Every structure is written in structure tokens, then in C-alpha cells.
Amino acid sequence: MDQLSFIKMHGLGNDFVVLDGRSAPIPLSIAEARTLADRHFGIGCDQLIVMEPPTSEGADLFMRIRNPDGGEAEACGNATRCIASLVMNETGRDQVVIQTLAGHLPAETATTGEVTVDMGPANLGWQEIPLAEERDTLHLGIGAGPLQDPVGVNMGNPHAVFFVEDADTIDLATLGPRLEHDPLLPQRANISVLSVTGPDRLRQRVWERGAGITLACGSGACAGAVAAARRGLTGRRVETTMDGGVLTLEWREDGHVLMTGPVATSFRGKVERASLS
Numbered sequence: 001m002d003q004l005s006f007i008k009m010h011g012l013g014n015d016f017v018v019l020d021g022r023s024a025p026i027p028l029s030i031a032e033a034r035t036l037a038d039r040h041f042g043i044g045c046d047q048l049i050v051m052e053p054p055t056s057e058g059a060d061l062f063m064r065i066r067n068p069d070g071g072e073a074e075a076c077g078n079a080t081r082c083i084a085s086l087v088m089n090e091t092g093r094d095q096v097v098i099q100t101l102a103g104h105l106p107a108e109t110a111t112t113g114e115v116t117v118d119m120g121p122a123n124l125g126w127q128e129i130p131l132a133e134e135r136d137t138l139h140l141g142i143g144a145g146p147l148q149d150p151v152g153v154n155m156g157n158p159h160a161v162f163f164v165e166d167a168d169t170i171d172l173a174t175l176g177p178r179l180e181h182d183p184l185l186p187q188r189a190n191i192s193v194l195s196v197t198g199p200d201r202l203r204q205r206v207w208e209r210g211a212g213i214t215l216a217c218g219s220g221a222c223a224g225a226v227a228a229a230r231r232g233l234t235g236r237r238v239e240t241t242m243d244g245g246v247l248t249l250e251w252r253e254d255g256h257v258l259m260t261g262p263v264a265t266s267f268r269g270k271v272e273r274a275s276l277s
């Protein structure tokens with residue numbers, strides 16, 4: 001019987017089922033991918049990650065990212081840390097390069113033992129977010145209830161960042177999906193609510209595109225750090241507390257965003273391929 005080996009990993013509770021398709025491709029239908037990610041009928045995860053051979057020089061592997069709704073994502077910060085850590089453990093190197101649709105993302109072991117990833121440049125043009133029409137990306141002008149007038153940032157994937165007094169009081173389960181599907185956002189977006197809790201300290205919760213509320217969102221934390229700095233609310237280096245823990249972000253002068261945080265492997269297993277369809 002055809003079995004699929006998998007590794008369950010997470011970054012601050014943002015969890016992943018990781019498949020290794022580097023030596024032999026793992027063709028998965030959208031339905032199979034959705035079943036694997038389903039927390040009732042499958043293994044369950046926020047994103048399904050498939051490791052594939054790199055498609056360009058200089059990368060250790062290509063990381064394919066699928067949300068539980070079956071949609072493919074261009075970036076996943078927490079998974080990039082997890083996969084970088086996996087490759088570092090395999091190779092004994094403390095620097096690797098993970099390729100995603102967002103580009104080549106260098107990663108290295110931080111002094112804290114955590115992993116630092118260069119998530120690439122924050123893209124700030126209205127067509128890069130992307131938006132359905134020209135807008136000032138610092139003030140998108142959309143909203144629902146207490147969430148109004150976000151900042152748009154693209155980290156390879158689209159983000160709309162809303163600033164509020166207290167992120168913990170927001171009904172994100174209701175407002176998140178409404179805003180994810182706002183007509184201004186043709187590729188939808190990850191929806192963040194952010195509060196400034198101290199000098200260069202942020203509290204952030206995220207309704208993820210195609211996934212819902214997660215315990216942490218790495219690319220969302222990058223987008224939040226850029227949005228806060230652009231609005232003059234913080235400097236370019238912040239600590240962001242998400243439900244699952246703390247990420248450190250730095251929006252470098254060259255436009256790239258560095259994200260540092262922990263990685264964990266939960267368990268390894270096998271699943272009967274036939275049971276997925």
C-alpha cells in the first residue's frame with residue numbers, strides 16, 4: 001500500500017505537515033491536500049509543505065506552500081524557519097537558502113539558537129500588494145466594524161494590517177473572512193490586527209488567507225513590522241507577540257525584512273495514500 005511519510009513541525013504553534021518530494025515528486029490533488037490539512041478528517045495543519053528540488057541555482061530546495069483551502073501561497077515565514085532548520089540538521093550547515101514563489105530566502109542559526117530568515121523585500125506598490133485599483137498603500141481605505149483603513153504590504157504574499165487600541169478585543173473570526181475577501185484585494189489577503197504595546201513592541205493576531213486564525217504568522221509579523229514603521233509607530237526593529245509566542249523583526253534599510261524565531265518538530269508519521277481520497 002502506497003504510504004506517505006510526513007513530519008509535523010511548527011513555529012510558535014503555526015503548524016505544518018511536511019512532505020519530502022525532493023527525490024521523487026509527490027503529485028497531490030487539491031482534494032488530497034485539503035484532506036491532509038483537515039483537523040477532523042486528516043492529520044491537520046495550518047499549511048501543507050512539500051519540499052521539492054530547487055528550480056534555480058543557489059537554493060537548497062523549493063518549498064511549496066498550500067493553505068488548508070487548497071490554495072497555494074507565495075510565502076510562509078514560520079514554515080521557512082522550520083524547513084531551514086530541517087536542512088541545517090541534515091547538512092550540518094548553519095546557513096541555507098530556501099526557495100519559495102517569493103524568491104530565494106537565506107536562513108541561518110541565530111545566536112539564540114533560533115532561526116533567522118531574510119524574508120526578502122517588503123513590496124509596497126499598489127500593484128505589488130496587489131490591489132484592484134490604485135490606492136495609497138499606507139491607507140487602503142477599506143474596513144469592517146472597528147477595523148478601518150489598513151496598511152497594505154506584500155511579503156511575497158498579500159497582507160492588510162489594521163492598527164487598533166487592543167488587538168485582543170477584536171472579533172477576528174467574524175471580521176477576518178469579510179476583509180480577506182474585500183473586492184479591493186483580488187488575491188485576497190492575510191488580515192492582521194496590531195496594537196503597539198510599548199517602544200518597538202507589538203501585539204499581533206492574524207486571520208490567515210485560506211487558513212483562518214493561526215497562533216502565529218511569520219510573513220504577517222514581517223508585514224506588521226513594516227506597517228508600524230511606515231506609520232511612524234515604531235522603529236525598524238520590533239518584537240511582536242503573537243498568540244503562540246514572540247518573533248523579532250527587522251526591516252532593513254535595503255527593504256529586506258529579517259525574521260527571527262523558534263522552530264519545533266512535533267512528530268513523524270506515515271499515512272496511507274489511499275486514505276486521502
Ligand SMILES: N[C@H](CCC[C@H](N)C(=O)O)C(=O)O
Pocket residue numbers: 014046047065067072073074075076077078079157158190208209210211214216217218219220
Ligand atoms: N496563509 C498565508 C500563507 C501562510 C503564511 C503564514 N503561516 C506564515 O508563517 O507566513 C497566505 O495565504 O499568504
